[in-house]
Amino acid sequence: MTEILVLGGTGTTGRRVVAGLRANGVTARAATRKPAEPGQVRFDWADRATHAGALRGVSALYLLPPIGEAEPARLVEPFLGDALAAGVRRVVLLSSSAVTADTPGLGDLQRLVRTAPEWAVLKPSWFMQNFTGEHLVAQGVRDGEIVTATGDARVAFVDAGDIAAVAVRALTDAAPHNAEHVLTGPEAISYAEAAAIVSAHLGRTVRHRPVATAEFATRLTAAGFPAGFARVLAALDEDVRRGAEDRITRTVEQIAGRPARSFATFVQEELR
Numbered sequence: 001m002t003e004i005l006v007l008g009g010t011g012t013t014g015r016r017v018v019a020g021l022r023a024n025g026v027t028a029r030a031a032t033r034k035p036a037e038p039g040q041v042r043f044d045w046a047d048r049a050t051h052a053g054a055l056r057g058v059s060a061l062y063l064l065p066p067i068g069e070a071e072p073a074r075l076v077e078p079f080l081g082d083a084l085a086a087g088v089r090r091v092v093l094l095s096s097s098a099v100t101a102d103t104p105g106l107g108d109l110q111r112l113v114r115t116a117p118e119w120a121v122l123k124p125s126w127f128m129q130n131f132t133g134e135h136l137v138a139q140g141v142r143d144g145e146i147v148t149a150t151g152d153a154r155v156a157f158v159d160a161g162d163i164a165a166v167a168v169r170a171l172t173d174a175a176p177h178n179a180e181h182v183l184t185g186p187e188a189i190s191y192a193e194a195a196a197i198v199s200a201h202l203g204r205t206v207r208h209r210p211v212a213t214a215e216f217a218t219r220l221t222a223a224g225f226p227a228g229f230a231r232v233l234a235a236l237d238e239d240v241r242r243g244a245e246d247r248i249t250r251t252v253e254q255i256a257g258r259p260a261r262s263f264a265t266f267v268q269e270e271l272r
């Protein structure tokens with residue numbers, strides 16, 4: 001029996017994709033640099049020797065690109081070639097609503113994935129889960145002040161569980177999707193509105209402080225991001241400020257067959 005390989009299988013979306021596949025009775029192999037459990041396989045973008053073993057017997061692939069790589073195609077193109085040669089037919093790429101085929105670096109991957117016989121590109125808006133875990137926004141929640149360069153613009157935050165539910169369908173539906181899916185939550189809200197929802201739930205004040213793009217980039221560099229990547233992330237905030245993420249799609253509901261989770265529900269269920 002063939003298996004589905006989930007790259008980033010321990011991460012925010014990947015572990016939910018693995019769980020969703022298994023809940024549907026599909027054998028999922030979770031890729032990680034440090035396998036520690038049954039059902040996990042060693043995979044490291046930086047170590048090509050790990051690729052063949054991870055791909056053996058695999059028919060479909062959840063492709064989480066190497067994170068923070070300025071030119072990810074340099075790693076993804078040979079890997080994809082190996083995957084197709086090993087018998088992978090279907091590839092589902094996790095991209096972003098902020099990325100088009102013309103975006104330097106990440107845009108290349110949207111073209112590459114179309115070389116698979118069957119494909120889908122997931123283009124989620126900003127994750128609700130940025131408010132939890134190690135993300136800078138989550139750090140802001142802990143500090144009582146979320147700093148962004150998004151001004152008062154709105155973002156259609158999307159739940160990682162909803163992204164995973166769409167991924168599971170794109171990986172397993174009998175008919176390949178061969179399409180790009182822009183994924184959003186059910187409403188677009190500003191960071192100030194999000195902070196107010198978080199405050200009401202936690203019972204303490206969390207505010208949003210908008211700063212200029214250059215100041216935000218400086219803060220990211222100070223937080224440890226390489227300067228080039230910090231500029232890319234700050235530019236994404238500027239796009240948000242111009243309204244790029246202020247739109248809603250019904251794709252989650254149409255594909256997953258249930259309404260997308262709201263930010264308020266996410267906060268109730270996941271924020272501690």
Ligand SMILES: NC(=O)c1ccc[n+]([C@@H]2O[C@H](COP(=O)([O-])OP(=O)(O)OC[C@H]3O[C@@H](n4cnc5c(N)ncnc54)[C@H](OP(=O)(O)O)[C@@H]3O)[C@@H](O)[C@H]2O)c1
Nearest residue numbers: 008009010011012013014032033043044045096125126127
């Ligand atoms: N956050 C957002 O708002 C947002 C919005 C739109 C799109 N996105 C996109 O979402 C992606 C991140 O997805 P995610 O949140 O699911 O990931 P994540 O939680 O950041 O997880 C990263 C995963 O990558 C694995 N990993 C790290 N280094 C690796 C390496 N050298 N080789 C192989 N695997 C490695 C980690 O596994 P191990 O540590 O176990 O090896 C982990 O499973 C990014 O590409 C981002 O552009 C994010």
